[in-house]
Amino acid sequence: MGEFELIRQYFQPMADSARQGQLILGPGDDCAIQRVPPGRDLVFSVDTLVEGVHFPPNYPPEYLGWRSLAVAVSDLAAMGADPVCFTLALSLPRAEPEWLAGYSRGLARASAAFDIALAGGDTTRGPLTITLQVHGTVQEGLALQRSGARAGDLVCVTGPLGDAGAALDFLETAAPTDDQQAVLARYHYPEPRLQLGAALVGKASAAIDISDGLLSDLQHILDASGVGAELDADKIPLSPALVALKGNEALSYALSAGDDYQLCLTMADDQLSALDLHVRNQLITIGRIHSEAGLRVKNAENIGSRQGYDHFGRSV
Structure with a gap:
């Protein structure tokens, strides 16, 4: 042909x-x-x-x-x-x-x-x-960028994290279980958060899609904005399937595994409160932006050694 x-x-x-x-x-x-x-x-x-x-x-x-x-x-x-x-x-x-x-x-x-x-x-x-x-x-002039986060802003994500990274272990499984099928669906059919992203224009201060892992991609926002952040591990959204499959490692996947394609964004408290209820209910607050540089995760006893994805092997 x-x-x-x-x-x-x-x-x-x-x-x-x-x-x-x-x-x-x-x-x-x-x-x-x-x-x-x-x-x-x-x-x-x-x-x-x-x-x-x-x-x-x-x-x-x-x-x-x-x-x-x-x-x-x-x-x-x-x-x-x-x-x-x-x-x-x-x-x-x-x-x-x-x-x-x-x-x-x-x-x-x-x-x-x-x-x-x-x-x-x-x-x-x-x-x-x-x-x-x-x-x-x-x-015009309102595209969400990585450079707008300010001290005091909330850090939010738009859904459970880590499923697509966990799915890599089951790509060749002949008869996947229900939990394995759930994470595989997140890998095979990622859903860009288009409507939610459009609803956040003029309201979120910064945003990025989570392709290389939460910690890695949030760091891009922090670097571009000249700020730091603290996350609360207890607030990171985990799917029941991920917890069932990975147990104590589930948090590590949620923080560092890529391919989720949820959004990570920052927003002032009053902007979050003013959002339409349907939009607000799709956001999970997981931390806050600080003026001091650095990215810290509290209540995290088992982050593990997983790191965000980098094409040329640099630790991120």
């Missing part, structure tokens, strides 16, 4: 069926065209997933289709942006129809779920590598 036939058969239908709007020219030309409405800022991010690094060899392609777009769109959620379109660069060792059908099926499901249109891309021969660039827009 040639490159253009591959695109026509597996990816062009996804682009043709996508809702247009701000994307006024999609695949088929030298470039796509996106129109940014007045009063909006363009927000964009790029993610690369490499077989054997970001997902295991022989990972089911339909899972990969959903997952590859979800982890990229999660960056838009962290900025409070509304998704618009994405591009896909796909490097394949060979054009296998069964793999392509599964991958494009999962990708199309994610595209529809996140309301983000395929704008174009590229295919080439090589080791299995997937690069997606996502575009969104946010109200």
